[in-house]
Amino acid sequence: MILEQGSKNNTVTQLQKALNRLGFASGKADGQFGDKTEHAVTAFQESENLYADGIVGPVTFAALQDALHRLNLELYAPDQENNRLPLVRADADPVGEGYNRFNLRADVADAYNHVRKTVVSAGGIITSSGAIRSLTTPVNPSRSATSLHYLGRALDLYIWSGMQNPEKDPFIIVYEGERYFRVYARASKGKHKTLKAATEHHRDSGDKVSAKVIDLTALFEDQGFTRIKARRSFFRGGAYLGAEWWHFQNMNGLFSGVTTYGSELLRLYSEHKLENTPPWAHRDKVYDKGWA
Numbered sequence: 097m098i099l100e101q102g103s104k105n106n107t108v109t110q111l112q113k114a115l116n117r118l119g120f121a122s123g124k125a126d127g128q129f130g131d132k133t134e135h136a137v138t139a140f141q142e143s144e145n146l147y148a149d150g151i152v153g154p155v156t157f158a159a160l161q162d163a164l165h166r167l168n169l170e171l172y173a174p175d176q177e178n179n180r181l182p183l184v185r186a187d188a189d190p191v192g193e194g195y196n197r198f199n200l201r202a203d204v205a206d207a208y209n210h211v212r213k214t215v216v217s218a219g220g221i222i223t224s225s226g227a228i229r230s231l232t233t234p235v236n237p238s239r240s241a242t243s244l245h246y247l248g249r250a251l252d253l254y255i256w257s258g259m260q261n262p263e264k265d266p267f268i269i270v271y272e273g274e275r276y277f278r279v280y281a282r283a284s285k286g287k288h289k290t291l292k293a294a295t296e297h298h299r300d301s302g303d304k305v306s307a308k309v310i311d312l313t314a315l316f317e318d319q320g321f322t323r324i325k326a327r328r329s330f331f332r333g334g335a336y337l338g339a340e341w342w343h344f345q346n347m348n349g350l351f352s353g354v355t356t357y358g359s360e361l362l363r364l365y366s367e368h369k370l371e372n373t374p375p376w377a378h379r380d381k382v383y384d385k386g387w388a
């Protein structure tokens with residue numbers, strides 16, 4: 097993939113976010129490669145002693161990923177000699193069998209903590225069914241070997257904290273089409289809304305529920321987390337585990353068509369530890385081209 101003046105796509109947005117994070121101001125991350133982005137790319141290339149033509153090809157992409165990784169190491173792992181990011185503990189609010197803590201990659205934990213702080217200060221809670229998945233967890237039809245859970249980039253809200261009893265659940269789940277749900281968190285200081293709440297039994301419709309809520313999906317998106325689609329089978333009456341409304345994954349620093357799954361695994365684990373594990377077999381898969 098090559099990005100240059102005039103390019104307009106999602107990878108440009110990721111590029112702009114990365115440049116901004118690295119201190120090369122490229123303006124608003126709007127996905128349009130204009131003068132500001134070109135200047136930022138040129139300045140970045142000069143700082144890396146690359147040929148400074150303002151065009152982003154494989155060499156500049158690789159340098160960007162290295163620079164982002166170095167920045168993360170400075171911020172989150174100042175004493176580590178192995179060049180890997182630590183997993184750190186994040187807190188959640190226990191409900192039912194849900195957890196009160198779980199682990200995420202350090203930079204992702206930081207992004208998550210921003211979200212939780214906003215929710216808690218609005219009088220809401222964040223529940224958890226877990227996050228990081230161990231390399232030896234067996235793969236099955238509901239556990240993809242290329243899941244962002246292996247990378248410490250994904251978390252699951254407690255799966256029984258929504259779609260059960262919308263009059264009482266901490267989360268109200270609304271179907272938006274294309275197999276996507278939006279998650280609203282009940283919050284005493286939130287906005288009063290009337291929502292069509294999907295349930296385990298009314299999966300793509302639902303009854304009206306009035307409550308004070310905040311838009312949790314939007315808060316996660318502000319911090320680089322995206323949602324995933326429910327499985328097709330879920331709408332045909334399949335298992336509730338296919339709903340996936342609880343899953344959020346952080347995409348900060350991933351470039352579509354460029355970042356490999358293996359390079360992300362190596363941010364956390366040594367090659368030795370990865371050998372013969374199910375995820376490592378997929379190391380050559382590329383983000384947005386067969387992976388995630």
Ligand SMILES: [Zn+2]
Pocket residue numbers: 245250251252342343344
């Ligand atoms: Zn998940």
